[in-house]
Amino acid sequence: MGSVKVLHPAEFLKIIRQYDLVHQATVLDALAAWLPWFEIACGCFLLAGVAVRGAALVSLVLLIPFSAAVLHRALAIKSLLAISFCAVKFDCGCGSGEEYICRKLLENGILIALSAGLLAHGGRQSA
Amino acid sequence: MTPASNPGGKSAGRLILREVLLVSVTGLAVALLGNQLSPRGLSLTRNYFPSTAAAPALVRAVAVTTTNQSAAEKLAVEVKSAGLQLASRAQIGAWFADPRRLAGKIIFVDARNETDYFKGHIPGAWLFDPYQPEKYFPTVVPACQNAEEIVVYCHGGDCDDSLSAATLLKQVGIPGDKLHVYGGGMGEWQTTAQPVETGPQNSGQIKPVVP
Secondary structure, eight states: OHHHHHHOHHHHHHHHHHTTOOOOHHHHHHHHHHHHHHHHHHHHHHHHTSSHHHHHHHHHHHHHHHHHHHHHHHHHHHHHHTOOGGGOEEEOSSSSOEEEHHHHHHHHHHHHHHHHHHHHHTTTTTO | OHHHHSTTHHHHHHHHHHHHHHHHHHHHHHHHHHHHHOTTOOOTTOOSOOSSOOSOOSOSSSSOOTHHHHHHHHHHHHHHHTTOEEEOHHHHHHHHHSGGGTTTSEEEEEOSOHHHHHHOBSTTOEEOOTTSHHHHHHHHHHHHHHOSEEEEEOSOTTOOHHHHHHHHHHHTTOOGGGEEEETTHHHHHHHTTOOEEOSSTTOOOEEOOOO
């Protein structure tokens, strides 16, 4: 997912701006410029099996607030359009384009569970 | 949780913290380097949204809603407060038909990205992606200096890249009174059956007009 955002940082910048959570240009630019690369680096650690529990903890620290922000925006869209929650569809900036919110949250839930699992058990061999 | 389930809880905790540090520092280094080396990297010292505008409407292409009207009204206010002009569809049509356009005295500036531009743009329009301004300034600025009227457009709807592009051009010295933001953008242009050029500027590949 990070690779898609790395290829189109301007698009990612526009999307995270729509969350209306960050108003300082420099912070917004830094988030859009660095976050995708940071995600890729984190993913590489996990795939390579190096510093697995550390990478899992960092993933958790990223995933939980991201999911909360996505949920917050989805609720705002739901309220604006007066549609059911699962009918809400938008590009959350997750790198997968427009997606239905319930599916996205399910995906994030699975990722959070996997990260938590890795944090709890992933480092046994190396430890 | 991990330290509690591990006999060497403290050392396991320290190990995790060391790993977190390793991942964070490496990630940050990769991020700094990656953004620096990428041709599409963002500048951290630039405000890519130089207008006074807040974030665009919440809903973007989610569904056709009543937000179109409010987006147009919002754009009009922002254009005015940025010291720019707002162009109507009728004005755009007249300028497109004006012979001065062929002499470069009336120019169209496309503020979308290269991919969208190549898929179709207003014939003869200059590409100016406001997220990579340095790449386009050398060609677009002289064209703007030579022009009497400049029309800047993007997708239309709640897209405000045309406003960002026009503001950037104003910042490099193009007078605001000849910078016109076409809010309807490419979306309106195409739905009103106007000619569309594909490929690079002046490619001559014109899509047939569908009434």
